[in-house]
Amino acid sequence: xxxxxxxxxxxxxxxxxxxxxxxxxxxxxxxxxxxxxxxxxxxxxxxxxxxxxxxxxxxxxxxxxxxxxxxxxxxxxxxxxxxxxxxxxxxxxxxxxxxxxxxxxxxxxxxxxxxxxxxxxxxxxxxxxxxxxxxxxxxxxxxxxxxxxxxxxxxxxxxxxxxxxxxxxxxxxxxxxxxxxxxxxxxxxxxxxxxxxxxxxxxxxxxxxxxxxxxxxxxxxxxxxxxxxxxxxxxxxxxxxxxxxxxxxxxxxxxxxxxxxxxxxxxxxxxxxxxxxxxxxxxxxxxxxxxxxxxxxxxxxxxxxxxxxxxxxxxxxxxxxxxxxxxxxxxxxxxxxxxxxxxxxxxxxxxxxxxxxxxxxxxxxxxxxxxxxxxxx
Amino acid sequence: xxxxxxxxxxxxxxxxxxxxxxxxxxxxxxxxxxxxxxxxxxxxxxxxxxxxxxxxxxxxxxxxxxxxxxxxxxxxxxxxxxxxxxxxxxxxxxxxxxxxxxxxxxxxxxxxxxxxxxxxxxxxxxxxxxxxxxxxxxxxxxxxxxxxxxxxxxxxxxxxxxxxxxxxxxxxxxxxxxxxxxxxxxxxxxxxxxxxxxxxxxxxxxxxxxxxxxxxxxxxxxxxxxxxxxxxxxxxxxxxxxxxxxxxxxxxxxxxxxxxxxxxxxxxxxxxxxxxxxxxxxxxxxxxxxxxxxxxxxxxxxxxxxxxxxxxxxxxxxxxxxxxxxxxxxxxxxxxxxxxxxxxxxxxxxxxxxxxxxxxxxxxxxxxxxxxxxxxx
Numbered sequence: 001x002x003x004x005x006x007x008x009x010x011x012x013x014x015x016x017x018x019x020x021x022x023x024x025x026x027x028x029x030x031x032x033x034x035x036x037x038x039x040x041x042x043x044x045x046x047x048x049x050x051x052x053x054x055x056x057x058x059x060x061x062x063x064x065x066x067x068x069x070x071x072x073x074x075x076x077x078x079x080x081x082x083x084x085x086x087x088x089x090x091x092x093x094x095x096x097x098x099x100x101x102x103x104x105x106x107x108x109x110x111x112x113x114x115x116x117x118x119x120x121x122x123x124x125x126x127x128x129x130x131x132x133x134x135x136x137x138x139x140x141x142x143x144x145x146x147x148x149x150x151x152x153x154x155x156x157x158x159x160x161x162x163x164x165x166x167x168x169x170x171x172x173x174x175x176x177x178x179x180x181x182x183x184x185x186x187x188x189x190x191x192x193x194x195x196x197x198x199x200x201x202x203x204x205x206x207x208x209x210x211x212x213x214x215x216x217x218x219x220x221x222x223x224x225x226x227x228x229x230x231x232x233x234x235x236x237x238x239x240x241x242x243x244x245x246x247x248x249x250x251x252x253x254x255x256x257x258x259x260x261x262x263x264x265x266x267x268x269x270x271x272x273x274x275x276x277x278x279x280x281x282x283x284x285x286x287x288x289x290x291x292x293x294x295x296x297x298x299x300x301x302x303x304x305x306x307x308x309x310x311x312x313x314x315x316x317x318x319x320x321x322x323x324x325x326x327x328x329x330x331x332x333x334x335x336x337x338x339x340x341x342x343x344x345x346x347x348x349x350x351x352x353x354x355x356x357x358x359x360x361x362x363x364x365x366x367x368x369x370x371x372x373x374x375x376x377x
Numbered sequence: 378x379x380x381x382x383x384x385x386x387x388x389x390x391x392x393x394x395x396x397x398x399x400x401x402x403x404x405x406x407x408x409x410x411x412x413x414x415x416x417x418x419x420x421x422x423x424x425x426x427x428x429x430x431x432x433x434x435x436x437x438x439x440x441x442x443x444x445x446x447x448x449x450x451x452x453x454x455x456x457x458x459x460x461x462x463x464x465x466x467x468x469x470x471x472x473x474x475x476x477x478x479x480x481x482x483x484x485x486x487x488x489x490x491x492x493x494x495x496x497x498x499x500x501x502x503x504x505x506x507x508x509x510x511x512x513x514x515x516x517x518x519x520x521x522x523x524x525x526x527x528x529x530x531x532x533x534x535x536x537x538x539x540x541x542x543x544x545x546x547x548x549x550x551x552x553x554x555x556x557x558x559x560x561x562x563x564x565x566x567x568x569x570x571x572x573x574x575x576x577x578x579x580x581x582x583x584x585x586x587x588x589x590x591x592x593x594x595x596x597x598x599x600x601x602x603x604x605x606x607x608x609x610x611x612x613x614x615x616x617x618x619x620x621x622x623x624x625x626x627x628x629x630x631x632x633x634x635x636x637x638x639x640x641x642x643x644x645x646x647x648x649x650x651x652x653x654x655x656x657x658x659x660x661x662x663x664x665x666x667x668x669x670x671x672x673x674x675x676x677x678x679x680x681x682x683x684x685x686x687x688x689x690x691x692x693x694x695x696x697x698x699x700x701x702x703x704x705x706x707x708x709x710x711x712x713x714x715x716x717x718x719x720x721x722x723x724x725x726x727x728x729x730x731x732x733x734x735x736x737x738x739x740x741x742x743x744x745x746x747x748x749x750x751x752x753x754x
């Protein structure tokens with residue numbers, strides 16, 4: 001099989017495969033073509049790729065040669081799709097539930113789409129879990145960015161001229177990103193509180209040295225595969241009061257709350273922002289799905305009443321070397337399910353991982369939720 | 378006495394006194410006037426100052442009223458000096474040894490200059506040690522900035538998709554800034570090595586969990602009041618070889634080496650930078666005195682062969698709230714030496730701290746090294 005590695009769009013610094021993964025693909029008997037310069041922003045040069053056996057070409061040639069194209073971001077540019085061969089297999093992170101129309105477009109051209117963010121979050125799939133590997137980086141970088149913007153120290157400091165109190169950090173949403181944010185803020189010496197609607201995460205939060213903020217009567221999320229679910233109006237009111245009281249005392253707020261296929265829950269209102277001390281910092285990782293903060297602007301850093309609000313859902317792109325490294329390993333583990341011992345491609349839909357990831361197969365949408373969305377449109 | 382607090386120049390976010398210090402000056406019987414907006418970039422509003430008893434006015438009025446003007450940065454603008462009263466006492470951090478001509482200018486107008494960075498670094502003077510309080514912040518922020526620019530994680534990470542090695546940090550110069558950089562990098566999970574020509578700091582470096590790089594035969598610095606001294610050519614050659622070997626393996630280099638009154642020692646050559654991995658980061662805190670890195674440009678962030686070089690000697694300005702807080706406390710402790718019990722000003726030159734800080738007194742340069750420089754010019 002010929003595997004092509006695309007250059008990601010402007011503003012994205014990651015690349016699907018670093019040279020280390022390419023070497024392993026070549027060892028698996030694959031022919032790898034990469035768009036010249038694709039790894040540059042992740043600090044991998046064309047020479048590095050050549051050294052491990054990749055072929056270099058421009059985007060057009062890579063598209064025309066490849067049976068499979070690896071591109072993290074969905075090809076928004078129709079010309080790029082037109083350049084690809086019929087029956088091309090696209091592999092990336094495409095949020096297919098949000099992008100039903102785009103999936104239909106691929107299906108119309110007879111193509112196949114594997115979206116790694118659709119892989120079930122089971123134990124066996126952990127090594128392919130791109131949502132986890134990238135959210136982990138987002139949580140880490142959110143705290144580093146907050147510290148870079150915050151006009152005070154994070155750690156407590158005792159000096160001859162007096163002492164400095166540690167920063168108070170509040171993390172909303174204790175999934176992978178939230179837990180890594182807690183761990184990083186604790187490393188830097190901050191006092192950390194965390195909130196999540198799922199009582200099951202309380203122990204993890206506490207084991208990282210943070211205080212868990214409890215609101216009674218949350219909806220049972222156990223049927224949602226570990227994701228958060230929507231909550232009752234009464235719960236939301238009490239949650240809002242508790243969060244408001246905590247935010248007023250917080251210096252840093254990191255928000256990570258997302259619900260798959262829905263707008264991100266609005267947790268931080270304008271009034272809450274205005275209750276914070278001037279110089280405080282909010283990092284909203286849910287910016288691209290509407291934001292957890294009323295004032296967030298996606299992709300922008302704004303200052304409101306002295307409070308800096310960083311709206312960025314693509315922080316992994318700002319840690320491109322390790323983000324690409326982990327993504328590439330996730331991808332490799334997934335491709336190992338598709339590549340037979342003799343190096344040929346096979347789609348075994350009895351494998352729940354392959355079945356969930358492959359949302360479009362040879363011109364047919366396989367995912368029923370996407371089909372419904374397409375039919376309703 | 379009337380104490381005026383100036384607004385610092387463009388690009389400086391700190392202010393000499395936050396409201397907390399102003400309150401204490403008022404309690405000491407002083408009349409405090411502050412330039413409107415002076416505290417804004419350090420997150421202290423005019424209303425905050427008013428609430429603790431300060432008077433607000435424009436720069437001209439504050440200069441005309443004040444017996445003493447607190448301004449961290451030397452007033453480069455002659456108009457500002459002209460607005461001040463005869464015999465005004467200026468208090469700030471003026472690097473008087475570098476700025477002999479400016480000191481002469483103040484002397485010519487009959488003024489007095491107290492430069493807090495000239496205070497001896499004795500135990501009694503610790504609470505007034507602005508070099509320490511500000512260098513501490515610089516060391517902390519250098520690591521935060523390095524982490525913000527570094528395309529990898531700092532800490533080690535074990536994930537289902539494989540593990541990430543911790544960042545390797547090299548700190549050159551283990552004074553206050555270097556030690557805080559070591560501590561912060563260790564907090565973030567990095568592996569840290571440090572180098573200093575003073576063998577006495579080895580224990581401090583090791584107690585923070587870093588490895589101390591030793592080069593035999595350093596000149597004895599014990600007579601230099603804790604500062605670094607210049608080294609022999611042979612020592613410098615061996616030092617260079619050792620540093621070169623360490624830098625080639627480092628991901629992050631923080632350089633903090635300075636020698637009072639001299640150009641900063643050149644420790645990192647172009648070849649050494651080019652030996653580093655693409656994506657590595659250098660933060661050069663000695664940028665304003667020529668830089669420890671050959672390629673540093675003061676006040677700029679450049680990329681050379683994939684290595685990011687941040688040249689910034691004014692990082693405390695990027696942590697303006699805590700930097701101003703600590704500076705203000707240092708200043709307050711110093712002013713307490715100058716203000717008698719009945720609230721009046723007195724210069725007791727038998728006090729070694731007052732004597733060292735007061736480099737110009739009522740039109741006369743008191744510091745002999747400055748006098749020499751002026752006479753040689």
